[in-house]
Amino acid sequence: xxxxxxxxxxxxxxxxxxxxxxxxxxxxxxxxxxxxxxxxxxxxxxxxxxxxxxxxxxxxxxxxxxxxxxxxxxxxxxxxxxxxxxxxxxxxxxxxxxxxxxxxxxxxxxxxxxxxxxxxxxxxxxxxxxxxxxxxxxxxxxxxxxxxxxxxxxxxxxxxxxxxxxxxxxxxxxxxxxxxxxxxxxxxxxxxxxxxxxxxxxxxxxxxxxxxxxxxxxxxxxxxxxxxxxxxxxxxxxxxxxxxxxxxxxxxx
Numbered sequence: 001x002x003x004x005x006x007x008x009x010x011x012x013x014x015x016x017x018x019x020x021x022x023x024x025x026x027x028x029x030x031x032x033x034x035x036x037x038x039x040x041x042x043x044x045x046x047x048x049x050x051x052x053x054x055x056x057x058x059x060x061x062x063x064x065x066x067x068x069x070x071x072x073x074x075x076x077x078x079x080x081x082x083x084x085x086x087x088x089x090x091x092x093x094x095x096x097x098x099x100x101x102x103x104x105x106x107x108x109x110x111x112x113x114x115x116x117x118x119x120x121x122x123x124x125x126x127x128x129x130x131x132x133x134x135x136x137x138x139x140x141x142x143x144x145x146x147x148x149x150x151x152x153x154x155x156x157x158x159x160x161x162x163x164x165x166x167x168x169x170x171x172x173x174x175x176x177x178x179x180x181x182x183x184x185x186x187x188x189x190x191x192x193x194x195x196x197x198x199x200x201x202x203x204x205x206x207x208x209x210x211x212x213x214x215x216x217x218x219x220x221x222x223x224x225x226x227x228x229x230x231x232x233x234x235x236x237x238x239x240x241x242x243x244x245x246x247x248x249x250x251x252x253x
Contacts, residue, residue, distance in 0.1 A: 046081070048097055050127050098132045099124075105139050134227075141166035141224040148222060148234035155238045157245065161219045169212055171219045172197055172245035191218040193252070197245050206240050207233075 049071065053061040066083040101120060105113060124130060142165055149163035152170045159181075161169040171194045173181060180186040198211050198220060212221040222237060 050097075052126070097127060097130050098134075099127070099130050100134045103135060140227065141229075144224050144229055144231060144234050145222075147231055148224075148237060151235045151238045155242060157242045158238055161214050161217075166224045168222045169214060169219045170222075170241075171217065172241055174245070174249045187217065189252075193245065193248055194218050194220060196248050197241065200244050200248070201241060204244070207237050209237075209241075 051069070053064060055061055066080045069080060071078040071080060101124075103116065103120065124133070145163060145166045145168050149160055149168045149170075152158045152160045152168065157172060157175060158170050159173045161171065163169075171190065173190060174193075177186055177190065181190075195211075195218060198209060201207055201209060210221045210223070212219050220241065222234075224234070
């Protein structure tokens with residue numbers, strides 16, 4: 001019996017080794033290869049390239065044709081579908097470019113601001129076919145939000161809660177309730193008043209603000225993200241809010 005047990009034990013190891021070898025052999029070589037990188041298809045109708053060609057003496061070469069150029073994308077030749085000189089008569093509209101220029105003028109760029117401005121000027125001068133230019137400054141939203149906070153702070157019927165980055169929060173507090181701010185009953189009235197105020201402002205369409213709860217109090221939240229927003233817009237918002245707030249407060253008396 002002891003000899004049988006040893007034989008059985010040895011046979012079990014042989015079976016296990018044979019099974020492991022079978023699984024290894026059955027594993028496809030492709031399984032060891034890394035998965036291919038995902039490819040996301042995109043569609044681009046037309047890419048405009050501005051090219052300036054000078055000869056050995058530095059003079060502009062103006063008599064070039066499409067066949068004189070080779071355009072490659074990822075090493076593959078591309079067909080030139082539209083060709084013309086920047087100053088060619090009759091081609092101004094066809095070859096015109098609308099440009100968008102993003103400028104980082106935040107505090108982190110103060111030391112490089114002059115260099116950035118000079119680079120932007122050189123860039124624009126190198127594109128004579130530029131027709132329209134939209135310039136967007138990264139810190140415009142922050143400056144406008146601070147201007148809004150100042151306007152709220154100056155308004156007798158509004159209470160500024162916070163201002164950070166492009167977000168300003170505040171609430172409407174009627175003059176007859178200002179001295180009672182902090183009273184639990186008055187705070188409930190102010191929350192309800194500002195909720196109704198938010199709804200009416202949004203439905204009125206003059207401005208769009210959202211809401212937040214800060215320190216347990218319901219407040220209005222103005223976040224500037226639209227690059228069309230101007231200083232006049234943010235300075236007009238406090239009175240729009242106050243006007244609607246006065247009407248609601250008068251109805252509740």
